[in-house]
Amino acid sequence: MSSRSEILGKIKSLKLEQKPLPETPVFAVSNNLEESFVKSILSNKGEIWTLQELEGKIQSGSFPKVYAKVPEFKSFSNQELPSDPHEFADLDLAIIRGQFGVAENGAIWLEDSDLGLRAVPFIAEHLAILLDRNQLVGNMHQAYQKVGMAESGFGLFIAGPSKTADIEQSLVIGAHGARSLLLILT
Amino acid sequence: MKPESPHIALFIPCYVDQFYPEVGVSTLELLEKLGCKVSYPQGQTCCGQPMANAGFERNTVGTTRHFIETFKDYDYVVAPSGSCVLHVKEHTPSIPGLEKEQAELHHKVYELTEFITDVLKVERIDGSYPHRVGYHASCHGQRGLRLASSSELNEEPFSKAKKLLENLAGLEWVQLSRTDECCGFGGTFAVTEEALSIQMGKDRLEDHMVHGAEILTGGDMSCIMHLQGIASRNKQTLQFKHIAEILNEAIS
Amino acid sequence: MSHPVQAAEFLQDAAKAKWHDETLWFVRDKRDKISHTIPEWEQLRELASKIKDNVLGNLDIYLEDFERNATKNGIKVHWAKDAEEHNAIVLSILQEKNCKAIVKSKSILTEECHLNPYLEKSGIEVVDTDLGERIVQFLNQPPSHIVLPAIHLKKGEISDLFHEKLHTEKGNDDPTYLTQAARVHLREKFLGAKVAITGVNFGIAETGEFVVCTNEGNADMGVHLADVHIACMGIEKIIPKRQHLSVFLRLLARSATGQSITNYTSHFRSPAAGREMHIILVDNGRTAQLGRETFRNSLKCIRCGACMNTCPIYRRSGGFSYESTVPGPIGSILSPGLDLKKYSTLPFASTLCGSCSDVCPVKINIHEQLYAWRQEITKAQGTSPKSLSMSLGNGIFKSPLAYKISGTLMRAALKTLPDSLIYNPLNTYGKSRDLPELPKESFKDWYKKNRG
Ligand code: SF4
Numbered sequence: 082m083s084s085r086s087e088i089l090g091k092i093k094s095l096k097l098e099q100k101p102l103p104e105t106p107v108f109a110v111s112n113n114l115e116e117s118f119v120k121s122i123l124s125n126k127g128e129i130w131t132l133q134e135l136e137g138k139i140q141s142g143s144f145p146k147v148y149a150k151v152p153e154f155k156s157f158s159n160q161e162l163p164s165d166p167h168e169f170a171d172l173d174l175a176i177i178r179g180q181f182g183v184a185e186n187g188a189i190w191l192e193d194s195d196l197g198l199r200a201v202p203f204i205a206e207h208l209a210i211l212l213d214r215n216q217l218v219g220n221m222h223q224a225y226q227k228v229g230m231a232e233s234g235f236g237l238f239i240a241g242p243s244k245t246a247d248i249e250q251s252l253v254i255g256a257h258g259a260r261s262l263l264l265i266l267t
Numbered sequence: 268m269k270p271e272s273p274h275i276a277l278f279i280p281c282y283v284d285q286f287y288p289e290v291g292v293s294t295l296e297l298l299e300k301l302g303c304k305v306s307y308p309q310g311q312t313c314c315g316q317p318m319a320n321a322g323f324e325r326n327t328v329g330t331t332r333h334f335i336e337t338f339k340d341y342d343y344v345v346a347p348s349g350s351c352v353l354h355v356k357e358h359t360p361s362i363p364g365l366e367k368e369q370a371e372l373h374h375k376v377y378e379l380t381e382f383i384t385d386v387l388k389v390e391r392i393d394g395s396y397p398h399r400v401g402y403h404a405s406c407h408g409q410r411g412l413r414l415a416s417s418s419e420l421n422e423e424p425f426s427k428a429k430k431l432l433e434n435l436a437g438l439e440w441v442q443l444s445r446t447d448e449c450c451g452f453g454g455t456f457a458v459t460e461e462a463l464s465i466q467m468g469k470d471r472l473e474d475h476m477v478h479g480a481e482i483l484t485g486g487d488m489s490c491i492m493h494l495q496g497i498a499s500r501n502k503q504t505l506q507f508k509h510i511a512e513i514l515n516e517a518i519s
Numbered sequence: 520m521s522h523p524v525q526a527a528e529f530l531q532d533a534a535k536a537k538w539h540d541e542t543l544w545f546v547r548d549k550r551d552k553i554s555h556t557i558p559e560w561e562q563l564r565e566l567a568s569k570i571k572d573n574v575l576g577n578l579d580i581y582l583e584d585f586e587r588n589a590t591k592n593g594i595k596v597h598w599a600k601d602a603e604e605h606n607a608i609v610l611s612i613l614q615e616k617n618c619k620a621i622v623k624s625k626s627i628l629t630e631e632c633h634l635n636p637y638l639e640k641s642g643i644e645v646v647d648t649d650l651g652e653r654i655v656q657f658l659n660q661p662p663s664h665i666v667l668p669a670i671h672l673k674k675g676e677i678s679d680l681f682h683e684k685l686h687t688e689k690g691n692d693d694p695t696y697l698t699q700a701a702r703v704h705l706r707e708k709f710l711g712a713k714v715a716i717t718g719v720n721f722g723i724a725e726t727g728e729f730v731v732c733t734n735e736g737n738a739d740m741g742v743h744l745a746d747v748h749i750a751c752m753g754i755e756k757i758i759p760k761r762q763h764l765s766v767f768l769r770l771l772a773r774s775a776t777g778q779s780i781t782n783y784t785s786h787f788r789s790p791a792a793g794r795e796m797h798i799i800l801v802d803n804g805r806t807a808q809l810g811r812e813t814f815r816n817s818l819k820c821i822r823c824g825a826c827m828n829t830c831p832i833y834r835r836s837g838g839f840s841y842e843s844t845v846p847g848p849i850g851s852i853l854s855p856g857l858d859l860k861k862y863s864t865l866p867f868a869s870t871l872c873g874s875c876s877d878v879c880p881v882k883i884n885i886h887e888q889l890y891a892w893r894q895e896i897t898k899a900q901g902t903s904p905k906s907l908s909m910s911l912g913n914g915i916f917k918s919p920l921a922y923k924i925s926g927t928l929m930r931a932a933l934k935t936l937p938d939s940l941i942y943n944p945l946n947t948y949g950k951s952r953d954l955p956e957l958p959k960e961s962f963k964d965w966y967k968k969n970r971g
Contacts, residue, residue, distance in 0.1 A: 083598070084598040084599055084600040084604060085598040087600055088582075088598055088600055088754065088800070088802045088806060089579045089582065089583065091802075091806040091809075092579040092806055092809065093579050095806075095809060095810050097575065097576045097577075097578075097809070098576055099577060100569070100573050100576050101573065102569070102573045102759060103565075103569040103570060103573075105566060105762070105763075105765070105766060106559075106562070108558075108559045108562075109558070121779060124778075124779070125778070125779070125780075125782060166744055167710055167744060170706075170710055183780075185769075185779060186779035186780040187780070188780050188784065193791075198743070198791075199739070199743040199791055200739075200743035200744055202739075203739045203783075204740065204743075204744070220765070220769070221764070221765035221766075221768055221769050221780075222765040222766075224765065225761060225762050225764055225765045226762070228761070230726075230761070233788065234592070234787075234788050234789035234790065234791065235785070235787060235788065235789075235791070236785075236786035237739075237783065237784065237785050237786065238780065238783070238784040239782065239783060240779075240780050240781070240782045240783075240784075241782040243735055243736040243782065243783075244734050245650045245651075245698060245734060245735050246667075246734075246776075247649070247650040247651030247654065247667065247668065247669050247698075248650070248654075248669070248674050248677055248694040248697055248698065249542070249673060249674045249694060250542055250545070250546070250667070250670075251674075251694040251695075253694050253695050253698040255698070255699070255702065256650055256698060256701075256702060256734070256735035256736065256737070257648065257705055257706070257709070257735050257737045258735065258736025258737075258739065258740060258783070259736070262782075279962050279963075283962065284961050285961050286955045286957070286958065287955070287958070287962075288958050288960060288961055288962035288964075288965050289958070290962075291962030291965070291966075292962065292965060295966075295970075307963075307966050307970070309966070309967070319890075320871065320890070320893070321893065321897070322867075322893035322894050322896055322897035322898075323894075323897055325894065325898070358890065406870065406871070406872035406873055406874075407871070407873075409873075410872065410873035410874065410877055411873060417874075417877045418551060419551070419829065419874060419877035420561060420877055421554055421555055421557070421558075421560035421561050422561065445544070447874075448831055449831045449870050449872035449874070451831065451870060452870065453869070453871065453872075454870075456867070456869070456870050457948055457952075458948050459523055459867055460523045460526060460867070460868060461523070461527075461947045461948070461950060461951070462523070462526055462527035462530050463523070463526045463527075463530070463832055463835055463836060463868075465950075465951045465952065466530055466835050467831055467832075467835065467870075468952075470540070470835075493952065495953075495955065496954060496955070497951065497952050497953075500951060500952055500953045
């Protein structure tokens with residue numbers, strides 16, 4: 082007998098009582114989504130920037146290798162999307178656009194089509210995300226309603242920069258992935 | 268209180284009977300001061316908790332049967348111990364032939380403070396007790412009987428013991444850093460995990476001491492016996508009293 | 520060794536034990552604070568628990584749905600009835616790809632299956648990429664906590680370790696500096712691995728996708744650079760619908776570390792073009808636990824670690840004292856199901872204080888199950904209360920006082936035994952505690968005299 086049928090058979094033979102799925106009620110959310118969202122991002126150690134600030138930093142040479150997926154920064158983009166993500170190993174900055182943000186925790190939803198390559202938001206030394214300030218929801222229940230039955234092969238909530246506290250619980254930003262999350266509300 | 272003056276039985280845990288008779292006396296006197304008619308069925312024995320917690324619930328059929336027979340005819344059974352009350356309600360084997368009595372009894376057994384607040388509906392106790400008092404919330408009363416809000420839960424804060432103590436003139440309620448952490452007694456745990464038990468006890472004492480408690484009180488003498496034992500061994504000056512003693516003294 | 524022996528050893532280093540207790544308490548405190556900002560917190564716990572009830576009653580159906588949908592999306596689904604089969608599946612994929620070095624992100628399941636030593640025997644280099652896991656891997660230790668793998672180590676120890684392994688400056692114990700060194704070291708491993716292994720936080724029956732949560736981004740770094748992604752998932756990790764993620768994700772990170780969400784929550788639905796994605800569904804004792812009515816809902820666990828942080832025993836005895844892959848309260852109710860004899864002291868490593876059950880985001884009645892395991896263990900060992908004074912199983916009951924302490928026998932004993940015997944080291948209770956003074960009369964005597 083295959084393990085598949087053995088496992089499923091064992092479960093079926095238990096004839097367990099079926100309990101109904103509960104309905105998730107509607108919970109109240111913040112009445113100032115932008116304010117809550119910004120607060121959440123900051124507490125996740127993300128940073129709030131303006132378009133001008135980012136432009137200035139790029140112009141001043143802070144980020145030599147830039148990949149911009151968004152039209153706003155196309156002129157600053159000096160890297161082509163490779164077919165092999167390894168070629169982005171020394172990428173300094175990736176600029177992408179998020180689909181929407183969640184006020185209660187600062188999470189930003191992204192799909193394959195927003196990323197170019199799935200590795201982009203992780204392998205870049207710094208990550209900038211543009212987000213339409215009108216695209217905010219209150220909590221995760223609303224977030225998944227918005228995601229709906231989207232069929233992207235990969236979907237991702239990013240809520241801050243790569244971080245760890247594995248050494249004596251001291252927070253360190255920049256574990257393996259992007260060392261910063263620069264959020265620009267547009 | 269029902270006008271027809273219900274029959275209230277005192278359920279005195281065996282270790283209280285043996286080691287802390289004054290707690291039994293205070294419980295009795297306190298209830299009498301609050302207008303209750305109380306009797307103490309003299310045939311009572313240990314409720315079987317230590318056995319059950321050690322993994323021998325099945326061996327407590329005899330003690331459980333005896334418990335039911337001793338107490339089944341009373342309207343209420345009141346004990347100065349959250350731990351023993353929880354045991355008889357939740358950890359006793361079902362007794363053939365006495366199922367009905369057993370089920371009824373589970374609704375009639377009360378820990379002392381909950382009996383005063385929930386059955387006697389006492390809103391406040393007036394009296395005087397000019398001391399700094401730290402309250403040790405014993406886990407079985409705390410999370411088992413829900414005598415107070417649990418620090419883990421997102422609920423309205425409440426404490427039945429605090430409600431009874433807070434209006435006593437001069438009593439200062441000591442705010443602990445960890446309001447409802449276990450003291451490490453745990454019945455057989457005190458022996459089987461001796462090192463942990465002692466460390467937990469020391470940590471609990473420390474919390475009371477650094478916050479300036481003069482008297483440590485609580486609803487369970489088992490925890491207090493353990494804490495007192497450690498304090499006494501280490502020559503710590505804290506005093507120990509069951510909440511029944513404080514309330515009884517305060518209103519006399 | 521039994522839990523009491525391990526715990527006593529852990530407490531020997533008093534300063535470190537205190538630090539361990541306070542650090543984990545701090546994490547629990549953060550969890551309390553953030554959970555209090557969510558008015559519907561208790562409702563969410565109830566919802567999560569109910570959703571899991573539904574899952575456990577329909578696990579076969581959800582697994583079949585999951586398999587069908589995942590397969591449709593191009594994920595290759597494997598089934599493993601036990602650890603050996605799981606390991607063999609992983610190895611066969613690696614061999615097929617001719618892969619000699621892999622990166623792995625936090626997966627308690629692969630720990631449970633002892634995958635690392637198995638692969639290493641076949642000449643495969645396994646690199647754990649979560650910082651804490653990499654640290655303990657360097658030390659040849661298992662994680663001591665399911666969320667905070669290296670919580671038993673102080674930064675000085677990690678500094679020495681990194682000095683040896685990664686040639687960091689001697690004595691530099693700055694966490695930022697040490698993390699940076701690990702970043703450089705692991706970056707190279709990420710770039711070199713053809714296959715990446717991850718655990719799974721949630722598998723969604725409705726969509727066939729699975730979700731992985733990290734703060735470091737190590738799971739994603741691994742899988743998006745590798746040609747092949749192997750995800751290892753216990754069969755109980757299934758949830759019915761994508762919408763249900765909202766309930767669990769609101770609870771998970773808040774319960775685990777007191778943050779509102781992990782910084783990365785990745786949903787894998789199908790492989791990227793030209794890549795492969797495998798998922799291994801593992802039983803390894805889970806269907807047996809599902810068959811045990813009293814212990815069934817231990818399978819609701821979402822591995823947040825909150826019951827460890829809150830446990831007054833765990834905080835003072837460390838994760839290794841449990842000698843099981845999952846330590847702490849939840850480990851103490853899962854492990855006896857795997858090996859009753861080996862883990863027989865774990866359900867006794869508790870005062871039944873109940874804090875774990877109140878903190879648990881899926882409302883597992885952990886402390887009640889600890890009590891229930893005790894009953895099972897004494898039965899299986901064929902012990903009777905009379906033999907308590909002899910060694911029971913692994914010798915947890917060292918003293919007859921264990922049960923006499925609250926019995927009426929005690930008073931008689933105290934009366935007749937000389938102090939020297941009561942305070943004899945064998946009489947464990949009195950070792951570091953004074954016994955109460957004996958009153959002149961019992962309550963019963965008083966009552967007879969005064970009210971009789
Ligand atoms: S048992 Fe509950 S608290 Fe413990 S790890 Fe699992 S989900 Fe978290």
